[in-house]
Amino acid sequence: MTASTLADTLARLRRGAGPWLVAHASVERTTRVTPPHRHAEGQLFGAARGVLTVGTDAGLWVVPASHAVWVPPQHRHSLRSHGAFDGSSVYVAERACAALPAAACAIRCSGLLRAAIARAATWDGQALDAARQRVADVLVDEIRAAPPEPLGLPLPADPRLMRIARALLDDLADSRGLAEWAGFGALSARTLSRRFAAETGFTFADWRQRARLMRAVEMLAAGTPVTTIALGLGYDNVSAFIAMFRRAHGVTPARYIASRSAHD
Numbered sequence: 372m373t374a375s376t377l378a379d380t381l382a383r384l385r386r387g388a389g390p391w392l393v394a395h396a397s398v399e400r401t402t403r404v405t406p407p408h409r410h411a412e413g414q415l416f417g418a419a420r421g422v423l424t425v426g427t428d429a430g431l432w433v434v435p436a437s438h439a440v441w442v443p444p445q446h447r448h449s450l451r452s453h454g455a456f457d458g459s460s461v462y463v464a465e466r467a468c469a470a471l472p473a474a475a476c477a478i479r480c481s482g483l484l485r486a487a488i489a490r491a492a493t494w495d496g497q498a499l500d501a502a503r504q505r506v507a508d509v510l511v512d513e514i515r516a517a518p519p520e521p522l523g524l525p526l527p528a529d530p531r532l533m534r535i536a537r538a539l540l541d542d543l544a545d546s547r548g549l550a551e552w553a554g555f556g557a558l559s560a561r562t563l564s565r566r567f568a569a570e571t572g573f574t575f576a577d578w579r580q581r582a583r584l585m586r587a588v589e590m591l592a593a594g595t596p597v598t599t600i601a602l603g604l605g606y607d608n609v610s611a612f613i614a615m616f617r618r619a620h621g622v623t624p625a626r627y628i629a630s631r632s633a634h635d
Contacts (some may be wrong), residue, residue: 372395372396372492372495372496376495376496377393377395377496379496380393380496381393381410381412381462383496384412384462384464385411385412389496389498390494390496390497390498390499390503390507391463391464391466391467391499391507392461392462392463392464392467392491392499392507392510392511393461393462393491393494393496394459394460394461394462394488394491394492394494394510395459395460395461395462395492396457396458396459396488396489396492397457397458397459397460398456398457399421399452399455399456399457399458400455402451402452402453402454402593403450403451403452403456404450404451404452405449405450405451406449407426407447407448407449408447408448408449409445409446409447409448410444410445411444411445411464411465412444412462412463412464412465412468413441413442413443413444413462413463413465413467413468413471414441414442414448414460414461414462414463415439415440415441415442415460415461415463415488415514416434416439416440416442416450416458416459416460417438417439417440417458417459417460417461417480417485417488418434418435418436418439418456418457418458418459419436419457419458419459419485420436420455420456420457421436421452421453421454421455421456421457421458421592422434422435422436422452422453422454422456422588422589422592423440423450423451423452423453423456423458424450424451424452424453424585424589425440425442425448425449425450425475426448426449426450426451427442427446427447427448427449427475428446428447428526429474429475429525429526430475430523430524430525430526431523431524431526431540431585432475432477432522432523432524433522433524433585433588433589434477434522435588437479437480438477438478438479438480438520438522439477439478439480439484440475440476440477440478441471441472441475441476441477441478441514442475443468443471443472443473443474443475444465444468445465446475448475453589453590453592453593454592454593454594459488459489459492461488461491461510463511463514467511470511470515471511471514471515472514472515472519475523476519476520476523477519477520477521477522477523478514478517478518478519478520479517479520481513481517483509483513484510484513484514484517487506487507487509487510487513488510490506491503491506491507491510524578524581524582524585525570525571525572525573526571527566527567527570527571528570529566529570531556531557531558532556532563532566532567532570534555534556535552535555535556535563536578538555539552539579539582540582543579543582543583543586543603543604543605544602544603544604544605545605546605549563549564549575549576552575563575580615580619583604583605583615584615584616584619584620586604587600587604587612587616587624588627590603591624591627591628592628597609597612597613597624597625600612600624601613612624
């Protein structure tokens with residue numbers, strides 16, 4: 372489906388004059404960046420190859436090819452790919468999203484879901500006849516039935532905590548401790564520690580490490596050397612970074628990206 376065909380099909384969907392489910396596959400050889408936006412349809416982002424970052428007001432997800440991210444209707448979101456990327460988007464009309472997750476989440480792509488998306492991507496904006504309707508129903512059922520996967524990085528709601536979180540994400544090599552970040556956010560260290568855990572589900576230190584791990588996966592997918600990643604994330608030496616990565620993923624960064632390439 373060309374970009375113009377997709378735009379026309381989505382315009383018809385929004386008027387209630389087209390199919391209620393639209394799937395689109397794309398091949399990206401350069402980085403794809405889509406700024407924050409929202410629309411009336413729910414959207415499922417998936418990949419056959421590469422790594423994708425999806426952001427919402429509530430969190431970030433770094434998604435390998437084995438998973439997809441569901442974003443409900445009217446939720447503001449952004450998108451960025453890392454390295455070569457073969458992906459797909461499924462748009463579901465708002466009226467068909469009642470039984471689907473009400474919050475953005477990552478899900479593991481079953482073989483059936485992948486097959487249904489691949490089939491739907493060949494429809495080229497055509498109306499849903501009886502056979503296509505059955506595939507569309509299966510696709511939506513697979514999204515509904517898939518349990519959320521813990522791949523995301525929740526963002527706090529408190530404006531002071533959000534300011535700290537955004538500053539950290541802008542410079543993950545920043546080595547300031549809890550007390551210094553509390554001063555930056557104009558709150559006490561105790562309040563920062565307590566509220567950060569309450570709003571994100573992670574301690575401040577665990578959240579920062581999770582953010583660094585997610586950025587490392589993005590950089591690995593883009594082909595960044597491990598030494599550059601380690602120093603860019605604030606580690607004193609490469610060995611410390613590799614040890615942290617191995618504890619989290621069970622393999623070294625080099626083996627991780629090799630396994631992802633084999634999967635792709």
